[in-house]
Amino acid sequence: MHELSIAREIIAIVDAEMEKGHFDRVKAIHLRIGALSGVDPEALTFGFEAATMDTRLGGAKLVIQQVPVRANCRACGHEFTVEDLVFLCPQCQSIDVDVTQGQEMLIDHLVVD
Numbered sequence: 001m002h003e004l005s006i007a008r009e010i011i012a013i014v015d016a017e018m019e020k021g022h023f024d025r026v027k028a029i030h031l032r033i034g035a036l037s038g039v040d041p042e043a044l045t046f047g048f049e050a051a052t053m054d055t056r057l058g059g060a061k062l063v064i065q066q067v068p069v070r071a072n073c074r075a076c077g078h079e080f081t082v083e084d085l086v087f088l089c090p091q092c093q094s095i096d097v098d099v100t101q102g103q104e105m106l107i108d109h110l111v112v113d
């Protein structure tokens with residue numbers, strides 16, 4: 001299960017920060033997940049809760065902000081939000097576009113005690 005390994009990665013990163021003594025308890029982990037990252041937020045939350053149960057991260061909440069897909073048209077320079085994975089410039093109808101946002105999966109910030 002893809003999401004479970006991502007959950008473990010997140011836990012490893014946060015655990016490493018705790019080891020450094022920056023904080024003792026994590027209330028929430030805020031994530032930014034792009035619509036193209038292929039991560040299912042529900043499955044990730046489930047995997048995270050299962051993997052943190054009975055650990056010092058138990059009870060920490062995952063707060064997932066979904067990032068929409070944005071692209072830049074190479075033909076006319078127009079930047080636009082991609083709806084329903086249609087990679088077509090709404091201004092000049094070109095399909096020669098660069099994805100500028102939506103592939104990320106990162107920890108935005110932590111809420112700690």
Ligand SMILES: [Zn+2]
Nearest residue numbers: 073076089092
């Ligand atoms: Zn264009």
